[in-house]
Amino acid sequence: MSGLRFDRYAVSSGWESLLRHGPTDRPAVLIVLPLFHEHDRLRRFAGSLMRALARFDIATACADRPGENESLRPLPSGLEAWHASTKAAASATHAFATISIRTGALLDGAMPPERRYRFAPATGGALVRDLRRAAGLALAERGGAAGAGGGIDFGGRTIPADLVDQLALAEPPAEVARTLRLEGDARPADARVAGELLWRRAESGDDPQLAGTIAADFVDWGRACAAI
């Protein structure tokens, strides 16, 4: 974790943790990780990406959302709390761009469109289907049967029904500056890169080469459009 350190930022009713790399007196790139289990699987990769960007002398930050990671708050009952916390983290770090990953893209409306950089963006609908399916299969293994709607019991806690309902309809904002995807993913993208499908793995993994590729592409893009 060399170079990475913990800081905090203010949310509506207190503080949440913020992982930082690089000087805090100049604008940072805010890394917006995906929600729920994909967040946990990509946390280590986020560290690699922050170190890779540091090699280009770019300061970075990655914020805990209320109810996730080290947060002591319960999961929010709607997406608004996470939109607000992402905005607060962007403001606290003087963010000049976001790099959002997977369902992190649902929250990058915190940044103007020309400063939204995305890797493998995903819809809330696909996330909810994945969560329901995983919860249903886990329940079936124990001999139970899942209901069709409502909250989702997953990973030892219940995701509130209202949050699930909002997520099911949530899409990343339509306007985006640049989108990268993995090879093999045919959905619209500006470029495709080779890399590991880390968000589907059972264990939290890493792909430093992919982190380096994304960092270099981000820097090329940022310089071309004078964001860096």
Added chain:
Amino acid sequence: MLGLSAGEGSISGTGVSSYPDPIDAKLRSVLADVLALSPERAAAIVPETPLFGAMPELDSMAVAGLLTEMEDRLDIIVEDDEVEGALFESYGSLLAFARAKAGA
């Protein structure tokens, strides 16, 4: 001035598959990517290759991820009542399902 980028490029790799059937090629790459199979293991998969219960990587959590990734890459929707044990008996049974869903 910040501009929206246009056009598409590949930064590394080619992604070219040697499988003539595009559904087979996509399904094989989904399986390899989700389960982190080596290229040799992925290439050795045949229709008779048993999946659930035979591949230690394929537990129930991985089944969920596999189905969601299939939805994404094959542009299909898998309903819960379509998911039954027989689907994952072999690679061939999963491929037949994928072909039927993709309308191929």
